[in-house]
Every structure is written in structure tokens, then in C-alpha cells.
Amino acid sequence: MAQIDTSDKGGKKKKGAQKKMSIHVDFTPMVDMNMLLITFFMLCTTMIKSQTLQIVLPTNEDVKKEQQSQAKQSEAITLILDTEYNGDKPATDAETGKTIHNIYYYEGIADTTFATNKYLQKEQFIGNVNHETQGIRKILRSKNQQVMEQYIKLKEQWKNKEITKEEFDKAAKQNASDSLKTRPVVVIKPGPNTTYEGLINAIDEMNINQISRYSIELPTHTDTVLLRHYEQANNETIIRPTVRNRAAHMTAATAEGESTPNP
Amino acid sequence: MGKVKIKKKSTLIDMTAMSDVTVLLLTFFMLTSTFLQKEPTIVYTPSSVSEEKVPMNNLVTVLVSSADKSGKLDDPSIAEGKLFISFTGDADSTLSSEKIRGMMLDEAISIYNEQHKNNRIALSDQQKAEFRTINMIGVPFSELSDVLSMSITERDKFMSDMTDPKVGIPIDDNKNRDGRLNDFQVWLKAIYNVAQRINNEQSENLSAEERSQLSNLYTALMRKGQGIAIKADKDTPFTTVQMVFDNLQTMKLNKFSLMTALKSEDEPTN
Numbered sequence: 001m002a003q004i005d006t007s008d009k010g011g012k013k014k015k016g017a018q019k020k021m022s023i024h025v026d027f028t029p030m031v032d033m034n035m036l037l038i039t040f041f042m043l044c045t046t047m048i049k050s051q052t053l054q055i056v057l058p059t060n061e062d063v064k065k066e067q068q069s070q071a072k073q074s075e076a077i078t079l080i081l082d083t084e085y086n087g088d089k090p091a092t093d094a095e096t097g098k099t100i101h102n103i104y105y106y107e108g109i110a111d112t113t114f115a116t117n118k119y120l121q122k123e124q125f126i127g128n129v130n131h132e133t134q135g136i137r138k139i140l141r142s143k144n145q146q147v148m149e150q151y152i153k154l155k156e157q158w159k160n161k162e163i164t165k166e167e168f169d170k171a172a173k174q175n176a177s178d179s180l181k182t183r184p185v186v187v188i189k190p191g192p193n194t195t196y197e198g199l200i201n202a203i204d205e206m207n208i209n210q211i212s213r214y215s216i217e218l219p220t221h222t223d224t225v226l227l228r229h230y231e232q233a234n235n236e237t238i239i240r241p242t243v244r245n246r247a248a249h250m251t252a253a254t255a256e257g258e259s260t261p262n263p
Numbered sequence: 264m265g266k267v268k269i270k271k272k273s274t275l276i277d278m279t280a281m282s283d284v285t286v287l288l289l290t291f292f293m294l295t296s297t298f299l300q301k302e303p304t305i306v307y308t309p310s311s312v313s314e315e316k317v318p319m320n321n322l323v324t325v326l327v328s329s330a331d332k333s334g335k336l337d338d339p340s341i342a343e344g345k346l347f348i349s350f351t352g353d354a355d356s357t358l359s360s361e362k363i364r365g366m367m368l369d370e371a372i373s374i375y376n377e378q379h380k381n382n383r384i385a386l387s388d389q390q391k392a393e394f395r396t397i398n399m400i401g402v403p404f405s406e407l408s409d410v411l412s413m414s415i416t417e418r419d420k421f422m423s424d425m426t427d428p429k430v431g432i433p434i435d436d437n438k439n440r441d442g443r444l445n446d447f448q449v450w451l452k453a454i455y456n457v458a459q460r461i462n463n464e465q466s467e468n469l470s471a472e473e474r475s476q477l478s479n480l481y482t483a484l485m486r487k488g489q490g491i492a493i494k495a496d497k498d499t500p501f502t503t504v505q506m507v508f509d510n511l512q513t514m515k516l517n518k519f520s521l522m523t524a525l526k527s528e529d530e531p532t533n
Binding site: 024025026027028030031034035037038041042044045046047048049050051052053054055056057058059060081088089090099127128190191192193194195196197198199200201203204207208218 | 275276277278279281282285286288289292293295296297298299308309310311312313314315316317330339340492494495496497498499500501502503504505508509511512513515517518519520521522523524525526528
């Protein structure tokens with residue numbers, strides 16, 4: 001390999017000929033140095049690039065009642081998010097190790113008469129289990145059935161290479177905002193104990209289920225009333241004191257007229 | 264009796280092949296990976312199915328620190344919600360991160376001084392030059408001059424102490440402030456102004472290429488919402504992140520991105 005064999009075999013030694021020599025280059029230090037470099041690169045660099053989730057929020061200036069868009073009662077669905085805590089750390093599921101997020105949801109306008117027991121239902125982010133949608137995903141998916149049917153067809157086409165990725169993305173976007181189809185309007189209301197992950201999970205569900213109309217709001221007084229009633233009926237504790245007070249350098253921010261479910 | 268001859272064997276191992284392999288590995292690592300950016304605190308972002316990559320260029324990252332996880336503090340929430348901001352320019356053009364940072368700093372200081380007429384801050388050219396080299400900054404404007412005079416090691420140590428009340432860009436709920444901006448909003452306004460002014464003004468003494476770069480930044484910020492990314496820990500309470508959202512909304516930056524890690528989901532059959 002890295003040696004030059006200068007020995008001439010069999011030949012008679014001539015007088016005054018140079019000494020036989022084999023030039024060995026020792027590559028061991030080179031390997032040492034390379035290994036050090038590799039270690040350096042492995043420690044100081046990253047191969048994972050973060051992903052981003054696009055989010056559009058409405059203006060937070062006061063909007064007059066008449067200018068507010070009203071969602072159809074049959075299309076609206078409200079999700080109140082909550083994260084379970086164990087002491088001052090989010091509680092995790094013993095099996096999966098994931099943080100436990102609860103979703104209390106109702107369809108249409110809030111039923112404060114409590115005539116049926118459907119005023120609030122509890123669900124969790126389960127995702128897909130054995131290739132079947134579970135938990136909140138199943139409910140949102142059934143609400144967005146018309147869009148999802150078309151979306152699955154498009155995805156099939158893309159997988160069979162009938163359309164390109166760009167065409168698929170464009171068609172999927174158009175499909176998700178097709179006003180001729182029955183599409184839900186989702187209001188996401190993260191409660192005071194919700195972690196950031198809970199919110200991301202909720203937005204993620206919107207993307208998975210191709211829901212184009214959703215908004216993020218703070219829980220209102222009505223929501224607290226619903227939660228309180230649910231607590232009593234199911235003998236559960238949902239409204240707990242806020243686990244963490246906001247750190248001293250951030251002053252408390254509760255918009256006027258809105259009460260967070262905090263006793 | 265014949266002597267038992269012990270064969271002399273060379274103990275040299277040929278390392279050439281080994282060297283080849285290591286060089287290949289090294290090349291692979293150098294080409295595929297990107298350098299870790301120095302950040303004052305580590306956050307674990309939640310995961311989502313979104314496949315959109317974080318843009319490499321023209322990005323403003325807002326880092327929200329998480330509660331202390333070491334368990335050494337009596338109140339772990341002291342460390343929570345500290346804001347750090349970083350500006351990244353375009354590596355391929357003359358409008359590099361350094362230049363962008365310099366423009367943002369000048370704009371931010373002039374906005375700040377306009378707001379705080381009695382508490383003006385002034386930075387020396389050396390301090391400004393120092394600022395351009397820093398990837399992520401998270402101190403109030405009043406501390407900026409002191410922090411920029413520190414050595415790199417001192418500064419890193421100072422900024423990674425989340426319990427220090429002087430660390431983190433001040434933010435509040437921006438209510439009842441009579442139009443006065445908090446430090447975080449001053450930065451946001453500076454970003455907005457720099458992007459917008461140069462997008463509109465043609466008489467700027469910048470090259471055509473630089474202008475087109477800045478207008479890319481403007482488009483990214485204003486139209487697509489790709490210019491601002493929020494990086495927060497998955498266990499950070501929503502109320503803390505909400506305050507950052509609220510301030511962005513107040514500054515009319517309604518479109519932005521949230522940094523997440525990739526999560527894969529299997530296809531449901533129903």
C-alpha cells in the first residue's frame with residue numbers, strides 16, 4: 001500500500017548500487033488526527049434541522065361586534081385544552097412517556113342549560129392506533145369528512161406519481177379552503193395550565209385533518225362555567241390553581257372581560 | 264539439536280486503509296451537518312408533522328427560556344420566559360448577518376432613545392462592532408453597553424444565568440403603556456422598520472444586490488410569515504408563550520412560525 005518497494009528481486013547486485021529500501025509511510029498519526037476531527041465535527045454540529053409551523057393570528061385590536069365574522073352553529077367546534085400536572089411538572093403517561101393533555105370540547109354554541117350531557121366531552125390527543133384515527137383526531141376528521149375524502153384521493157394520485165408534489169400541495173390547499181364543502185370552524189382555547197406542547201398538538205391536528213379555519217382564543221367565563229359543571233357531574237378536578245405563576249419579570253396578562261378558569 | 268527459529272514478524276499495521284475510511288467519514292460529516300448556533304439556554308421544542316424547514320437565511324429567532332430543569336432552584340419558574348433574539352442575514356450575499364445586525368441595532372437604539380428621552384443610551388463603535396458578532400442577545404437596552412464591553416467568556420457566562428433579573432429582553436403585557444414600547448417591541452419595530460424602509464427607499468446607498476436581499480427579508484417577514492420564528496420549550500406554559508404572541512400581534516406581525524421538531528405519523532386507513 002503506502003510503501004514503495006525498491007528491491008529488485010533476483011537481479012544480481014551491481015556494484016555501487018543503492019541500498020535496497022522500502023519506503024514505509026506510517027499513517028497512524030494521520031488516522032489519529034482524522035479521528036479527532038471527526039469527533040470535533042460530531043460534537044459541534046447538528047444534522048437535524050428544525051421544522052416550522054406557520055401560524056397566523058388575527059389583530060388584537062378591539063374589533064366591533066358587527067365586523068366579527070360569525071361561524072355557523074353547525075360548523076363550530078370549541079376545544080378547551082388542559083395539561084395534567086404532577087406537582088410543578090407536566091404529568092406523563094406511564095406507558096408512553098408522553099405528557100397528558102386533555103381536551104374538553106363542545107359543538108355549536110355553549111349549552112349552559114346542561115339539558116344533555118353533551119355540553120362538554122373529554123378527549124385526548126391519541127393520534128393513530130393500528131392505522132385507525134383515535135381520540136380528538138377521529139372527531140375532527142368526521143367533521144371534515146368531505147375535505148378529507150378529496151384529500152385522500154389527491155394523496156393517492158401523488159403517491160402513484162400522477163401529480164407532482166407541487167401540484168399536490170396546491171390542490172390540497174385549494175381543497176382545504178373549498179367553500180362549497182362543509183368544513184368545521186375550530187376554536188382552540190388553551191387553559192392556563194396548558195403547556196406549549198398542548199397548543200402545538202392542537203394546531204398539528206388542524207394540519208393533519210386539513211382544517212383551514214381555526215382560531216386561538218383565551219377561555220371565556222362561559223367556558224369556566226361549563227368546566228365547573230363538568231367537574232361536579234364527573235367528580236373530577238379540572239380547574240386547579242394555576243400551577244406556575246408567571247415569573248416576576250413578566251407581569252400578569254389577563255385581557256379585560258375574560259376570566260381564565262382560575263379560582 | 265536444531266535451534267527453534269522464531270520467525271521475526273513485523274508489527275507494523277498498514278494504516279492507509281483506515282486513513283481512507285476516516286477521511287471519507289470526515290467529508291461526510293463536513294458536508295451534511297451544520298454548526299450548532301450558540302444559544303444561552305437549551306430548549307426542547309415540541310414535535311409536529313409539519314415538513315417545512317426552518318429557513319437558513321433572513322431569519323429572526325425569538326428564544327423563550329424554559330423553567331429550570333436542574334432542580335437546584337426553589338422556584339424553577341424564575342428561569343422561565345426569558346427572551347433572546349437572534350438575527351440571521353444571508354450567507355451568500357454581501358448582506359451578511361453582521362450587516363443586518365448592525366442595521367437592526369442602529370434602528371433599535373434610535374427608537375429606544377426617542378422613547379426614553381431621559382435615559383438615552385449610546386454605544387461606542389467598538390461595542391457596535393462587538394454586537395455584530397454575537398449570534399443571540401438577550402439583555403435589556405439599559406444593560407446593553409455593559410454586556411457589550413465584556414469578554415466573550417464573561418458574556419456567555421452572564422447570559423446563561425437564567426436567574427439573573429438582568430438577563431432576558433424585558434417584555435410585558437403591553438397594556439396601559441400610553442403608546443410606549445417595551446424592549447421586546449423596540450426590537451420588533453426595528454426589524455420591521457429596517458425591512459420596510461429599505462424596501463421602499465430606492466435612494467439608499469446600497470448595491471442592487473443588497474437591496475434585493477433586503478426586499479427578500481421584507482417579503483419573508485411581512486407576507487409569508489417565515490421571517491420570525493419562535494422557539495420555546497414544550498413544557499413552557501401557554502400563558503408565557505401567549506405574551507410573546509400578544510406582543511407580536513401588537514406590532515402587527517400577525518404571521519410568524521413556531522419551531523418544532525419532526526414527528527412522523529402513520530397513515531390511517533379510515
